[in-house]
Amino acid sequence: MKSVFKSLILALIMSAVSTVAKAQSKIAFEVSFTEPQAHYVDVEMVITGNKKDQLDIKMPAWAPGSYLIREFAKNVEEFSAAGSKGALPVEKTNKNTWRISTGKSSEVKIKYRVYAFEISVRTSFVDDSHAFLSPTGIFMYPAGQIKESSTVKINLAKGWSKISTGLENVKGKSHTYYSPDFDVLYDSPIEVGSQDVFEFTASGVKHEVAMVGGGNYDKDRLKKDMARIVEEETSIFGVNPNKRYVFIVHNYSAGGGGLEHFNSTVLGASRFGYANENSYQGFLGLVAHEYFHLWNVKRLRPVALGPFDYDNENYTSNLWIAEGFTAYYDNLMLRRADFHSPERYLNVLAGEINLVENQPGNRVQAVSDASFDAWIKQYRPNENSKNSGISYYNKGALVAMVMDLEIINATRGAKGLDDVMKAMYDEYYTRQDRGYTDAEFKSMAEKIAGKSFDKIYNDYVNGTKVIDYTQILGYAGLALENTAGQKSEPYIGATTSGRDGKITINNVSRNSPAWISGLNVNDEIIAIDGFRVTDLEKMISLKKAGDKITVLISRDGVLKNIELNLEKNQALKYRIIAVEDPTSLQLKVRSKWLKLSDTDKDS
Numbered sequence: 001m002k003s004v005f006k007s008l009i010l011a012l013i014m015s016a017v018s019t020v021a022k023a024q025s026k027i028a029f030e031v032s033f034t035e036p037q038a039h040y041v042d043v044e045m046v047i048t049g050n051k052k053d054q055l056d057i058k059m060p061a062w063a064p065g066s067y068l069i070r071e072f073a074k075n076v077e078e079f080s081a082a083g084s085k086g087a088l089p090v091e092k093t094n095k096n097t098w099r100i101s102t103g104k105s106s107e108v109k110i111k112y113r114v115y116a117f118e119i120s121v122r123t124s125f126v127d128d129s130h131a132f133l134s135p136t137g138i139f140m141y142p143a144g145q146i147k148e149s150s151t152v153k154i155n156l157a158k159g160w161s162k163i164s165t166g167l168e169n170v171k172g173k174s175h176t177y178y179s180p181d182f183d184v185l186y187d188s189p190i191e192v193g194s195q196d197v198f199e200f201t202a203s204g205v206k207h208e209v210a211m212v213g214g215g216n217y218d219k220d221r222l223k224k225d226m227a228r229i230v231e232e233e234t235s236i237f238g239v240n241p242n243k244r245y246v247f248i249v250h251n252y253s254a255g256g257g258g259l260e261h262f263n264s265t266v267l268g269a270s271r272f273g274y275a276n277e278n279s280y281q282g283f284l285g286l287v288a289h290e291y292f293h294l295w296n297v298k299r300l301r302p303v304a305l306g307p308f309d310y311d312n313e314n315y316t317s318n319l320w321i322a323e324g325f326t327a328y329y330d331n332l333m334l335r336r337a338d339f340h341s342p343e344r345y346l347n348v349l350a351g352e353i354n355l356v357e358n359q360p361g362n363r364v365q366a367v368s369d370a371s372f373d374a375w376i377k378q379y380r381p382n383e384n385s386k387n388s389g390i391s392y393y394n395k396g397a398l399v400a401m402v403m404d405l406e407i408i409n410a411t412r413g414a415k416g417l418d419d420v421m422k423a424m425y426d427e428y429y430t431r432q433d434r435g436y437t438d439a440e441f442k443s444m445a446e447k448i449a450g451k452s453f454d455k456i457y458n459d460y461v462n463g464t465k466v467i468d469y470t471q472i473l474g475y476a477g478l479a480l481e482n483t484a485g486q487k488s489e490p491y492i493g494a495t496t497s498g499r500d501g502k503i504t505i506n507n508v509s510r511n512s513p514a515w516i517s518g519l520n521v522n523d524e525i526i527a528i529d530g531f532r533v534t535d536l537e538k539m540i541s542l543k544k545a546g547d548k549i550t551v552l553i554s555r556d557g558v559l560k561n562i563e564l565n566l567e568k569n570q571a572l573k574y575r576i577i578a579v580e581d582p583t584s585l586q587l588k589v590r591s592k593w594l595k596l597s598d599t600d601k602d603s
């Protein structure tokens with residue numbers, strides 16, 4: 001009751017403030033496209049009511065949700081400033097700051113151009129067909145004024161007719177939008193062009209879908225299926241905080257990936273993938289993932305992730321919750337909304353387990369460390385990444401599974417991870433509106449489970465121990481079976497790529513024969529035991545584990561023989577199977593976890 005009352009009052013205050021602020025925004029952007037074919041965005045930024053001698057104007061260095069310093073200032077050209085009496089002196093003081101000596105001019109008009117030719121969900125792109133404005137790389141802010149409101153007017157290029165964005169339209173002004181502060185502006189990507197827009201309503205929220213780039217999608221099917229996902233996810237939190245939500249979908253020849261925002265998202269999809277069932281399910285999984293983020297990370301967030309420092313890395317050891325739990329839920333949502341059968345869901349989960357457990361870096365880097373180092377590792381992978389680290393998406397999803405099953409089992413089916421997510425949302429977003437600490441998340445999970453999670457944190461979050469799958473899956477009367485166990489095929493432990501008739505090593509797996517004998521990434525494999533290699537896999541398969549072979553390689557043009565002992569391939573290939581004669585508690589846990597219907601239970 002208290003929080004409902006509070007948010008009602010807040011909403012009333014907010015609407016009063018925003019009407020006034022709209023009329024008085026001191027910062028007005030105007031975006032034009034004079035040369036879209038050459039990928040330029042022309043930005044004008046007018047600051048009124050200035051009283052300062054000096055204004056530092058800054059471009060963010062990164063886009064929240066994508067944890068890499070991207071240096072958006074690198075794309076800026078022709079920065080200039082003018083006051084009421086003409087041009088003003090500008091000095092660049094660091095990589096992303098322009099210092100204007102204003103002469104106390106109350107109006108300062110800034111102009112600059114941004115080169116936008118990087119197709120991705122977190123960078124900007126313009127050509128003659130459309131513009132995608134990823135706001136952290138387009139709009140600058142006056143230092144120290146991140147809380148200032150602003151308006152954005154968009155001048156469409158020839159032939160363009162539509163704008164799709166989560167920003168609020170300024171009443172009575174066409175193509176003009178309002179941001180209460182820069183955090184909102186930076187969280188509101190803008191698509192401009194001739195996109196195909198359709199709408200659906202779900203959980204009381206109006207959803208707009210802007211399809212860019214064409215494709216073989218079926219609008220009616222998407223409306224129904226996307227609505228099912230929205231409703232399934234809303235039911236976890238019991239509240240859908242937006243009035244309006246915008247999906248901007250970029251359809252490419254082979255697109256993928258997405259980026260979450262406060263009341264919108266940008267998705268990359270394959271233009272002609274919608275008719276293929278697997279690829280369509282992949283798209284729905286992406287929708288489920290990014291939509292789940294509107295609660296998990298955009299509102300319920302680790303303490304370091306908002307308010308943001310746009311200049312520097314924002315470190316958190318909790319991306320395994322922000323991203324990993326979201327990855328866990330995207331598949332689980334497809335199961336609960338019945339897009340995945342229980343069998344299919346368990347196959348997907350087994351795939352995730354195989355990926356994590358076959359990666360040598362899973363024994364080297366804890367998932368909390370992987371989170372902290374996202375800026376220098378996850379987003380900057382190299383040839384050794386699989387040996388040295390683990391993805392907080394994949395491992396985080398497995399930790400979510402561990403916690404979910406622990407809670408369902410400990411409470412005999414009364415509670416689950418959903419209850420932790422909802423309680424955290426209610427407490428730290430709705431009630432306190434601040435980020436949570438690592439200890440606060442753990443403590444809430446323990447409170448709902450009614451037991452200590454010390455072991456989970458010591459072994460799986462901050463440690464690198466193998467998850468006790470027998471115990472965890474056992475709660476649901478399930479077990480892992482390694483189907484690769486019987487084979488003894490020989491392997492060298494290096495993967496290769498073939499180009500220009502050359503077989504070149506692109507990865508060497510930790511502790512494999514290739515690793516031990518000193519085969520390197522970039523080595524070209526020429527011959528084995530004196531015979532030219534044209535098909536490496538076939539040649540190896542003719543040998544036996546234990547055989548000693550001589551590999552002739554070319555390393556930077558120098559020929560070299562390397563002796564290597566073939567070993568049995570240790571790769572795990574798990575599937576999840578049901579145990580015989582499950583107890584009634586095991587069946588109860590399984591049923592709650594996988595949201596089984598009575599028909600599912602029979603099969």
Ligand SMILES: [Zn+2]
Pocket residue numbers: 260289290293322323326
């Ligand atoms: Zn995500």
